[in-house]
Amino acid sequence: MTAVPLGLLPDNATVADDGSLLLAGCRVADLAAEFGTPVFVYDEAHLRARCREAVDAFGRDRVIYATKAFLCKAMARLAYDEGLLLDVASGGELAVALAAGVPPGACTLHGNNKSIAELRAAADAGVRHIVVDSFDELDRLDELHAEFGSTPNVLLRVTPGVSAHTHEFIATGQDDSKFGFNLGNGDALRAVDRARRSAAVELVGLHCHIGSNVFDASSFAKAAAVMADFAVPLDLPELVLGGGLGVPYVEGEEAPTITQWGNVLLDACAALGVRSNVSVEPGRAIVASAAMTIYTVGTVKHIPDVRTYIAVDGGMSDNPRPVLYGSGYESFLPRAVTAERDMTARLVGKHCESGDVLSFAAKLPGDTAVGDLLAMPVTGAYGHSMGSNYNKITRPPVVFVGDGDARLVVRRETHDDLMITDLG
Numbered sequence: 001m002t003a004v005p006l007g008l009l010p011d012n013a014t015v016a017d018d019g020s021l022l023l024a025g026c027r028v029a030d031l032a033a034e035f036g037t038p039v040f041v042y043d044e045a046h047l048r049a050r051c052r053e054a055v056d057a058f059g060r061d062r063v064i065y066a067t068k069a070f071l072c073k074a075m076a077r078l079a080y081d082e083g084l085l086l087d088v089a090s091g092g093e094l095a096v097a098l099a100a101g102v103p104p105g106a107c108t109l110h111g112n113n114k115s116i117a118e119l120r121a122a123a124d125a126g127v128r129h130i131v132v133d134s135f136d137e138l139d140r141l142d143e144l145h146a147e148f149g150s151t152p153n154v155l156l157r158v159t160p161g162v163s164a165h166t167h168e169f170i171a172t173g174q175d176d177s178k179f180g181f182n183l184g185n186g187d188a189l190r191a192v193d194r195a196r197r198s199a200a201v202e203l204v205g206l207h208c209h210i211g212s213n214v215f216d217a218s219s220f221a222k223a224a225a226v227m228a229d230f231a232v233p234l235d236l237p238e239l240v241l242g243g244g245l246g247v248p249y250v251e252g253e254e255a256p257t258i259t260q261w262g263n264v265l266l267d268a269c270a271a272l273g274v275r276s277n278v279s280v281e282p283g284r285a286i287v288a289s290a291a292m293t294i295y296t297v298g299t300v301k302h303i304p305d306v307r308t309y310i311a312v313d314g315g316m317s318d319n320p321r322p323v324l325y326g327s328g329y330e331s332f333l334p335r336a337v338t339a340e341r342d343m344t345a346r347l348v349g350k351h352c353e354s355g356d357v358l359s360f361a362a363k364l365p366g367d368t369a370v371g372d373l374l375a376m377p378v379t380g381a382y383g384h385s386m387g388s389n390y391n392k393i394t395r396p397p398v399v400f401v402g403d404g405d406a407r408l409v410v411r412r413e414t415h416d417d418l419m420i421t422d423l424g
C-alpha cells in the first residue's frame with residue numbers, strides 16, 4: 001500500500017525535513033496544539049488561486065461561488081474580493097454574505113422552496129438575481145409585488161433532462177427531480193411565457209445545474225447543448241450553467257480542471273450560437289481540496305479476524321458525506337506524510353451510531369496509535385457547511401493559513417453555544 005498521494009493535499013502543503021506536514025508554512029502539529037482538534041485548516045492561497053482560475057476561465061462577473069459548499073464571513077469576502085459573485089441558497093446564507101460586507105447586488109438567491117420571507121428579504125436587499133424554481137414561487141413573487149411593488153430580476157431554473165454521472169442524491173438535472181421547471185414536459189416554456197407576461201418579475205435569463213461532483217466533462221457539454229437549444233431562440237441576456245465540477249478525493253480519481261471545464265462549456269456555447277452571458281456556479285471545485293481536517297486518534301480497537309477500528313474525535317457531525325453518499329476519503333498521519341500506509345482500518349467518529357464512519361477502508365501506517373494526529377484531505381466542501389451538533393458535539397473551528405501565519409476565522413463552538421436557543 002502506498003503513501004497518501006501528495007496531489008490531494010492543498011497547493012501549499014509541504015513535507016518538512018523530519019517528514020511532518022506543513023500547511024502554508026505552518027506546522028500541523030502546532031496548529032493542532034493552538035486550535036485543538038478536530039479543526040478545518042484552509043490554505044488561503046489555494047482558495048484564491050482557484051477563484052482566479054475560474055475568473056480567468058469564464059470572466060469577471062461570470063463566476064458565482066456556490067456558498068453552500070463552505071460559507072463563513074471570511075470566505076464570502078475572499079470570494080468577492082477575488083471577483084466572484086455569490087450564490088446563496090437560503091435566507092441564512094444571504095444573511096451571512098451580507099454580514100460579510102458583500103453587496104446584495106453580487107448575490108443570487110437559489111433554493112427549491114423559498115419562503116415568502118426569503119423572497120422578500122432578497123427583493124428588499126436588491127439581490128442581483130432570484131432563481132425561480134417553481135410556479136408556486138412565481139405565485140409568491142406575485143404576492144410580494146401586490147404588497148410591495150417589488151419587481152426582482154429573475155432567472156428560471158430549467159431541468160434539462162440530462163442525467164449526470166454522480167450519486168443519486170446530488171444529481172439534479174434529470175426529469176425526476178424536485179428542482180426546477182422541466183424542459184421535457186413543457187413546464188419550462190410555460191414558465192418563460194408566464195414570467196415574460198408578469199409585472200411581478202423581470203425575466204433576465206435561464207439557469208440549470210445538472211448535479212454535483214461530476215467528473216465527466218461530456219455531461220456538462222450535453223447540458224449546455226440542451227440549454228442552448230432552448231435558450232437561443234428566447235434571446236435572454238443571461239444563461240447560468242450551474243456548478244458541479246468534481247474534484248479527486250481519493251487515489252486514482254481524476255477530474256477536469258476549472259480551466260478545462262471553462263473550455264468545454266464556453267466552446268459548446270459558442271458553437272451553439274449562444275449570445276447570452278454564460279456564467280457558472282462552482283462550489284466544490286473552489287474549496288474542496290483547499291482544506292483538510294485534522295483529528296486526534298482516541299481509540300484503536302483490533303478485533304482479531306474481523307477488522308481494526310480507529311476512532312477520532314469528530315465524525316459524522318463534521319463530515320456527513322461518507323454516511324450520506326458513501327463518499328471516499330484518504331487519511332494519513334501528519335507526523336509521517338510519506339509513510340507507507342500498510343494497515344487497513346475502519347475510520348470512525350465518536351457519535352453514538354455504528355454508521356458514524358469517515359472511511360470504510362482507511363489506509364494508515366501500521367504504527368498509528370492513540371494520541372496521533374490524523375489528517376483527512378479534501379474536506380473543504382460540504383464538510384463544515386453540512387456539519388451538525390448531533391450528540392451535542394460542538395462544531396470545529398476553521399483556520400485559514402498563509403505564509404506561515406494562521407488566522408482563526410470561525411471559532412470552536414462551546415457548550416454555551418449549544419444552549420443559546422434553548423429557553424429551558
Ligand SMILES: Cc1ncc(COP(=O)(O)O)c(C=O)c1O
Pocket residue numbers: 066068069087110209211212213242243244245281282283284285381
Ligand atoms: C444550483 C446549484 N448551483 C451550484 C451548486 C454547486 O455545486 P458544486 O459544489 O458541485 O460545484 C449547487 C450544488 O448543489 C447547486 O445546487
